[in-house]
Amino acid sequence: MLGSGLLQGLAVTAKNLAGSFHDPARYVTTEYPEQRTKLPENYRNFPFLVHDDPADPNGTLRCVACQICEKECPPQCIYIVMERDEKGKALRRPKVFDLDISVCISCQICVEVCPFDAIKMDQEYEIATRNRFGGLLLHREDLSKSNAYYHQIHPTEAAGVDAALAEQKAKQAAAKAAKAAPAPKAAATTATPATAATAQDSAISPAPAAPPPASAPDTPANPAPANPPPDA
Amino acid sequence: MRVPAHLLWLIPALPLLAAGIGAFAPRTARRTTAGSAIAAMAISFLLSCGALVTALRDPAVHAVHNFAWFDLGHGALRLGWLLDPLTALMGVMVTLVGLLIFIFSAGYMAEDANFKQFFCFLSLFGAAMLGLLVANSLLLLFICWELVGLASYLLIGFWFHQPSAAAAAKKAFITTRIGDLGLLVGLLWLYDATGSLLFFDGGEGVLEAGPLAALSAQTTVGGLAVSTAIGLLIFCGAAGKSGQFPLHVWLPDAMEGPTPVSALIHAATMVAAGVFLIARVYPLLAADLTLPSAPLHALSVVATIGAITALLGAVIAVGQNDIKRILAFSTVSQLGYMMLALGVGSWVTAIFHLLTHAFFKALLFLGAGSVIHAAHHEQDIRRLGGLRAPLRVTFATFAVGMMALAGVPFLFSGFWSKEAILHAAHGWSVSQLPFAAGLIAVVLTAFYTTRLVAEVFLGTPRGEGAARAQESPAVMTVPLVLLAVCAALLGFIGTPWWPWLQRTLDPTFATEPGGFGLMAVSIVLVATGLGAGWALYARIPRSSAGEADPVERRAPRLFAALADRLGFDELYAATVGRLNAWTAAFADALDRRVWDGTVRLLAGLGLFTGQVTRETDENLINGGFDAASGGLRSGGRAYSRGQSGDTHSYLRYIAIGFTLIALAVLLGVRR
Amino acid sequence: MSLAFLLIAFLTVATAAVAMALRNLVRSALLLGASWAGVAAFYLWAGAEFLAFAQVLVYVGAISMVVLFAVLLTRPSRDEGAVSPASAGRLLPALIAGGSVLGVLVGAIVGSPLRTAAKPPLAFTVRELGLQLMGPHAASLVVVGALLTVALLGAVVIAAPGRPGDREDPR
Amino acid sequence: MNLSPLHLCLLFSSALFCVGLIGALSRGNSILVLLGVELMLNAGNINLIAFWRFGPAPAEGTGVLFVLFAIAIAAAEAAVGLALVIAVHRHQRNIRLQEANHLRG
């Protein structure tokens, strides 16, 4: 009969209307700035850099400025300059690490390719800004977040990463114990081509899109351990 | 609830409405049509019950509501509604049986493609039948009578794609039409003689003392009283509709219709219309009883025809093999009983038998329908058999109906009503022959009912349909059970010890003593019939379909004659049919040879005249006209130059013309 | 004689005159709607309120609409430009004819001694109107109804696009 | 000059009538001609009402009934007239009245 479908429809809306007042299962809206829903663990939007010690965020960055992510990034939104000491020796950490999230496509390839588990995906979504050029270009200081934060947003994944790092460290310790002597030399030799490449890159790329951060604090000549395997 | 006479029209109006809905509903509206038909019948049943309550408050009164239909010369043709116990009882019976059959039909016809039309026709039939009952005018009754005939035609021929059904419908229609012709002539004669067709009209009606005395006082050809002649003509109609002796041939053939139709029309209601009609106009037929010198009493004819029909139907039923035809001939026989009762002057017992018969015959037909439905449309009793186990409910109810029909004593209604008829026939002063015929028919009835039940339900299945039989659905069995209860118990409203029905219908009714000897005789006769049937058919059940009938084995020629229905159809075909064919051939020859030749001659003459006229016209007359029209054309061309096609200039001319005229008028006024 | 009447009369005639003079057909139609509303106001002033509402319903509500539809359906194609103004060749005779009619009418009206009946209180309600319509004037009502039906059917037949075989668009 | 209200009403209606007449006579556009005719019809209706209102028997309401019928007929006229205009437009691609003269003699 004509009209029965209309009545059914009216019944559905009436149920929703009444249900929204007493049935939390129907009234699913949260009032955003005051209430927030918990994000799912696998939610991700833009990358960030992990550091290990909140007391020294720049010093304990896991990133070694190897530039793999920079090269792999499909939209090329990452710009890295390795830090060097006065003698031009590579310090294996980034002096500049810029990431333009207005360009980033959240593909997570940088995370996939990072051999040091240094770059991870963040969950921060309140990134609106009034400055659409500078405001969306994140620098090393903005990107650097602690391992504890990483644990907080992706607990499962972070635990796995920590376990893997610990295992690697244990393996390296064992290897070091086995042949302690050649290790520094090997490290020095491996570092040389990387340094050269970095110097070349910084010479070629003028970085026009990203003006060098004026307020970037000059990293003090921190006598960071030059050798990647720190003393245990 | 009370339903006064002026509201009686509602009872037929509701089924008519349902029929209208059915007629205009789309073909797929099966539930709507059936639902409205059943609902209308149910409401009509309630209204009929209300009418019965109203009527029983004062059984002797004929409450009428008359109104003018249209003016006719000096007077007006008036119609009306009549409410008395007869109408009310018949109404309750028709609506109740009708309702149960409607419900049954919903199951029986469920797979038919024309389900909707079926219920439309059924409703139409119900409306017509109920209109016939409540009519207080012979004319209105006749209208409904013809509508009933129409509905019957439509329903018998419902499966019109079968040639036999179409032929049966035609046969029923034409045969009853022969009787209806008599009814129509009687009706016109009655109107001519009395100037009224109302039954009761405050002393003016044709069934009331004054007009009746006037009618019976006049005589016509052969010394017959006018009332006798009119009564016999009306009886012609009743005989046609009720399948009485010379016109009974259509009724068995009408079984070509769907079984519920057979139950409703050809057992319970329509065929009862004839009996009802005679009961209704009984005072008219009985009017000549006061004339001792009359050469012929109308009621004597009725009784004779009734007795012949009762006997004839019972005899032929013995030799039939189709389950529905056996029941049809038993109907013929029972209707004969009713006519016999009417003829011997006891119309109340006729109505009593009519009521009981309606229920048990409807039960039997629906039971037969259930059997046929269950046995995959196998109707030949020789191929049925052994259905007692699969069809428990049907068997039990069918057995009740069969015992009521056979007149098994005491518990079954048929016994009481048949007993009353035999009693009345015994007391008829004119002749004892009808009584004798009735007694023989009792034996035969018991015999063939036993045969029917034994062949259908006992023994082993002898056909494929019977072997795969399954009980019918509840929509069919529940009406059966209800009807069975009625068929069993209804007899107790008219026993010799408590003749409630008879007293209600006829307050002067009195039971005569001494009927118990007769009752004993009748019980013995029934037992004889049952015993004979048992001995021949049940004791050794038939083993195969091809096996000869026990009666056939003993008297083959008699059985063949019976199976051939005593040759009535052939007789009619040889006499009436041949006469008709010969007349048609003669008319055809006359048309082709004589009239056609005349027409050709005239046409030739016309052609010749036309030729002459044309020559004259073209050469003599047209010349002048051509010249004149040429002049007209050139004048018109010159005049049409003024038709410039510029609407503005027309408008301007109008304005200027108006100004000039107005100026002229104004100046003229000033002057 | 009240100020209201003069105002109504002036506005009605003025809007009608402007409407007849405008080049823009749509504005003409809208202004004529206003003029018809003015006539309705006159009816209201004269005490025939039912008529006033009927006038609004029929003229402002229906006929204006039909006119606007007709205007939009028969708009000239772009190259033909706006509606041609009244050409001088037609305007002059029109003014002469109209002026003479007006002169005759005014002369006749002013010159005739029309007697105004002593005003009885107006008591012509809608109910009486209905009784009159359904009683003595029932036949006229039926005839008008039939006329309207036939006219509307005819209008549909005339305005409907012709059959495919018809000659159309002789360009 | 002593003018009764009836005189004024009649003058009003004749002014409206003549506006409609001049419009119908001077404009070439069929729709405007039709509208002019409608104006004239309205002027006639005003006359009817004026005579009803100030006439001898306002209680009889004949004028009102007349106007009612006239409005109905005007509606029919407008419908048929505009349908004709549309038909003319379909036929000759414009609605200039002076060009619709195919039936001239």
Add this chain to the structure above:
Amino acid sequence: MSAHPANALPLLERLPVALRDACTSWLPESWRWLANSLLSIVAIFVVFATLFALLTLAERKILGRVQNRPGPNRAPLPFLGIRTYGLAQPLADGIKMLTKEDIVPRGADRVLHFLAPVALLAFSILTFAVIPYGRALLPVELDAAVLYFFAAGAATELAIFMAGWASRNKYSLLAAMRALAQLISYELPLLLSIVPVVLVAGSLSTSEIVEQQGTWLFGVFPQWHVFTPWGFAGFLIFFVAALAESNRSPFDLPEAESELIAGHLTEYSGFKYALFFMAEYFGMCALSGMGVTLFLGGWQAPIPALAFIPSYGWFAAKLLALLFVFMWIRATFPRLRIDQLTRLAWKFLVPLALVNLFTAAFWVLSSGWAGPLAFARWLVAGTLVLGPFLVLGRRLSAGLGPRTYRYA
């Protein structure tokens, strides 16, 4: 508002009239009617303007709730910063509308562009004059009130055309034409659906129609027109047509964004747009008020025992209930296509309304039937209503059954 010599009524009933009279009692007698009329106009305008403001909020709230969200609930009171469950939202909307830039397209007909919303609002307000808001509250007592109502309502079409044409935007014009087609199509069933009421009541006066519905069957069952077969059918037809006449969902094609941009409103912004919006809501209120008056017993109480509540309270309750149904329907049904829209009007509503006219005529003729005949009267009238509904409904929805999308 001076319909009745209202001294016999209880105080609560004649409170508004008494207040008005008190306000104007200091004026000389000859000026009083003018002041009274002006006060009535102001009162109606204020009440319905407030109602408009609240309705916009209520509509958004209800739509929100149906879609399981709270609706506007943040706009704070000005300068106070207190959130009031969104009650200040209309205020904020109003300020926004007033301060928006008023853009008139180049080449538009500036006069008509301005006149269109004004005319629309004016005609909408005119319709409020003849609705009886209470036993003593009828602004203008007219003999032909119903006719007046629909005459004023019909004039709104002209305003819509003006808006569409004056914008000089082909979408606006097309949409205006389409809106006109819709409004004219639905005017017919709207008028035809009320003719039975006029037929049965024998009057075009709204107050009389309401008075006639003020009886109760067996003392409890109100004899409003909607509780008769023809009245029920008429009310449904009226309601559907009213939905279309007031451009409400599911018939909101003229101004729906997904149709021809925003229809005749495309080139309107700021305050003119607000006027259109207001006129639409006024139209909705007026039609609901008329529906309440004609079918739902006007200001009559549903049972006599509740008659102590003042009549305008009942009117308001019924009006709000009807408005709620408008919103409920908006929250439920998807929009019709233009061909479905016109087909619904011409092939379903108009024939149904015509048949309903016959039903009402039968009802009037059979008004003397009693006893079993009363039952028959209901049966026949019910059949007359239901039968055509089923037949026409089947034809309307033929071929519109649930579809199966094979490649979707």
